[in-house]
Amino acid sequence: MILNVHLIRKADDYALQRCEVAEVVEISHEDFNELKCNPLKDYSFITENKDKLEYENVSTVPCIMFIDGDGDDGILVDPQGYDYARYSAYISNARQLCRLGQYPSLDDYNRDMQSLVEHYVSEVLSEQKDGQAILSLSAVGDYYQSEYQGFLDHELFQNMMMERPEFETIEENCGDLFINVKARYLHNQMRELTQQEVDVMCAKHVLWLNDAGGERANFQNCYLNNLNIFGKDLSNSYCEGARFENCDMHSADFSNAEMESVRFNNCYMQDIFADRTNFIQADFIGCDISNSVVCDSILTSATMQNCDVDNTEITNCQLDSFKYPATDMNKAACVTGQTEEQTNSLNY
Template sequence: MILNVHLNNKPTEYGLSRCNVAQIVELTHDEFITLKSRPLDYYDFITDNKDKLQYDNSNIRQCIMFLDGDGDDGILVDPQGYDYARYSAYIPNSRQLCRLGQYPSLDEHNRDMESLVNHYVREVIDSQSEGEVTLSLSDVGDYYQSEYQGFLDHELFQNMMMERPEFDSIEENCGDLFIQNRSLYKIICENSINRKLM
């Protein structure tokens, strides 16, 4: 995973501000790059959105999230009534953060799917026979429905399992996943032999 971040040299602390993303504005890629490289210039897209912010007496900053139209990152701006990025922060993966903020149920679903995949990764590793396992998607769906009270997206589950580094290959056939993790099996065998030799 690659993140675009500003790293501070030997920071003594991180001074954070509580921010409310009151507006989300998608910029063209060129506008975003310009804002990123010259945040103190005056911009029409800040002028057009600054008056929509409603400030109160709380300690929470009212901000505009400017998203890169061709990417995932964003720049959070509290203009304080000005036409430039008076206070700002570069936020990696802002698009996903905004999506999860708008749809909390999506975040819950993501946690459920992560938990489900972790459960079956452990099960596959524990039940392998010479680095191979057959997993019934019907059984996985029944388990998901009983544990998480919902219906399983079989394609998403399969894709998430395929993205796990523990497995060499996964093929679906007639509702079953045929999983090979020969590399892991070889490591387990080598560790077993080494323990016997000690």
């Protein structure tokens, strides 16, 4: 949301006056800019409207709201009988304020819809599973009718939900909304790891891999943001449902790791190695996976969206329902698949 305002440096207070918008006048964009830049000039549109003001209520100042014909902002003017803006204030989003002031019922409806959307955003975030949720529009309509005694505008509700920052995509099918929640709004329900925790976990994992004690790394349902995993050996680790965002994973080894439903968002993943790795329903969004090797792995229902795969080898992988929107697979060194039966015969 953008507001055009005049910020006062180190303001002592805000001396406010009670003003009534007695007249709303739309003027051309040129006239509005002239009034904004030169408020003390005489203007014909002030002359034509100043006599409509009645100064009877000593506690309220009657004013004219001049609205930009090509915009939403306005300038509130009390000319005090003069032809210039003797007293004035710049009002951001004046058009909407005047509209709501003219139709109080519209303001009530806006509050009801906002409350409804907030209710279902909270419900989706609390009930989602692996970042996905299904919402019945008929159930939403019944709830709206019982709470607000009206009939729901389903299209408006869907549009408002789509405009929420929490959601990646919303698709309507047969009266249901299929919602994908953005990963960064899931981490409050996940265990968020620090760099120190990751370093300790990886160190213990190396000991475990070498039969020298330690502990197998378990990143299941963890949230990792802006962490350094450069060159880490995550082979044979548990990572199902984890979320990696803005992480440096250059030269990491994911061989034989369980990566089902993992989401990699904007991660630096050059030169990674993944042999016999389970990437079922994994999402790679905006990642640099160039010069990497992914072989004999399962990429069923996985997605590589807007990724850099220059010189990457994806060989002998199960690729059923594998999607790569906005990713140029022609730049990969090679991409070859195998059947589910062949993949299942591998020892994972």
